[in-house]
Amino acid sequence: MQRESQSHGTYQGYIREVEASEVLVTDNSKIQTGQSWERTSRAVMTKQRKFTAYNQNESKVERRIQDVKHKTVLVLERSYDPLVFWCYALISVVDCLNHIAKKPLGWKS
DSSP: OOOOOGGHHHHHHHHHHOOSSSEEOOOOOOTTTHHHHHHHHHHOEEEEEEEEEEEETOOHHHHHHHHHHHHHHHHHHHHTOOOOHHHHHHHHHHHHHTTOOOOGTTTTT
């Protein structure tokens, strides 16, 4: 994306390539709460959850990103790997977090 106005087209492309998710979490920005985004979300039956813009303490997504960054740094520090391998550590951390059983899911991953 080069411009913010291209975000809706990118959202539609994501739905075409990957598939629509059950919930779309946005930061309550004007572009992501506009009529075109709502029409697309309704068409593919995706719920929209909005958080206060620019307030990372309210957003669960921002908190999750913060956790991933912290754990990636820990992996690099504990394994004494150089920082050039940060992308491999990040992928490893995300894979581990995606395979951990969670209580809200009935202890399923």
